[in-house]
Amino acid sequence: MELTPIAYISTPYKEKFAIPRQPGLAPAVKGKITMQPDFNDINAFRGLEGFSHIWLIFQFHQVPDNKWTPLVRPPRLGGNKKKGVFATRSTHRPNNLGMSVVRLESISHDNGQVCIEVSGMDLLDGTPIFDIKPYIQYVDSLPTAQSDFAQQPPMQLAVEFSEQAQRALARHSEHYPDLEQELTQILSFNPCPAYQQDKDEQRIYGVRLYDFNVKWRLCGHIEVCDIETV
Numbered sequence: 001m002e003l004t005p006i007a008y009i010s011t012p013y014k015e016k017f018a019i020p021r022q023p024g025l026a027p028a029v030k031g032k033i034t035m036q037p038d039f040n041d042i043n044a045f046r047g048l049e050g051f052s053h054i055w056l057i058f059q060f061h062q063v064p065d066n067k068w069t070p071l072v073r074p075p076r077l078g079g080n081k082k083k084g085v086f087a088t089r090s091t092h093r094p095n096n097l098g099m100s101v102v103r104l105e106s107i108s109h110d111n112g113q114v115c116i117e118v119s120g121m122d123l124l125d126g127t128p129i130f131d132i133k134p135y136i137q138y139v140d141s142l143p144t145a146q147s148d149f150a151q152q153p154p155m156q157l158a159v160e161f162s163e164q165a166q167r168a169l170a171r172h173s174e175h176y177p178d179l180e181q182e183l184t185q186i187l188s189f190n191p192c193p194a195y196q197q198d199k200d201e202q203r204i205y206g207v208r209l210y211d212f213n214v215k216w217r218l219c220g221h222i223e224v225c226d227i228e229t230v
């Protein structure tokens with residue numbers, strides 16, 4: 001079977017680092033799915049507006065080499081314990097397929113282009129989408145399910161903004177009114193892998209989100225030091 005992307009998603013996540021490790025963790029962050037010409041038919045979405053959430057089936061298109069390994073180190077376990085790839089949501093898997101439940105914000109049809117706005121996605125900017133399906137509550141939600149090492153959401157840290165970062169938020173508030181909330185949600189999950197977290201509180205980490213280079217340090221909590229325009 002050969003798969004053809006039906007759409008591509010644009011998201012603020014310009015690099016893999018700091019993307020939440022599952023959907024729904026940063027619900028304020030929005031993305032836009034733009035249908036490819038062969039699938040750009042609004043009829044294909046008739047009735048979908050009545051669903052609050054959708055499944056996205058997509059390709060982890062930026063996995064460095066396409067080799068998969070039977071054992072992976074889930075970040076949830078501090079990166080130092082191995083689990084079978086099929087016991088994890090690792091991106092290093094045969095076929096590189098990902099699946100995420102995201103909130104459906106809107107379906108639009110402007111100048112002949114069908115676009116689906118979603119929020120809370122854990123997808124890199126430019127990720128190819130292979131399929132879209134409605135989330136069906138009575139079958140997809142299993143509150144008594146056991147999820148072993150991933151039973152609870154990951155731990156969160158408080159996020160504070162330096163004066164310099166607050167000035168940057170104020171400067172960009174017109175075009176990015178939710179930036180503070182988005183950064184707080186994203187960074188609260190402490191993106192750095194455990195093995196990188198030396199005890200150096202002065203160490204500055206950085207990531208590209210939108211057209212910003214967001215810089216922070218880890219000092220018991222997360223302190224956003226600066227938000228530079230790229």
Ligand code: SAH
Pocket residue numbers: 016017018019020021022023059060061062063089090091097098099100101122123124126127128
């Ligand atoms: N919810 C999905 C994805 C879980 S892994 C699933 O269970 O299948 C989520 C991680 O995938 C993100 O933190 C990000 O680092 C990585 N990722 C997202 N989009 C990607 C892409 N297009 N290529 C490679 N890695 C990607």
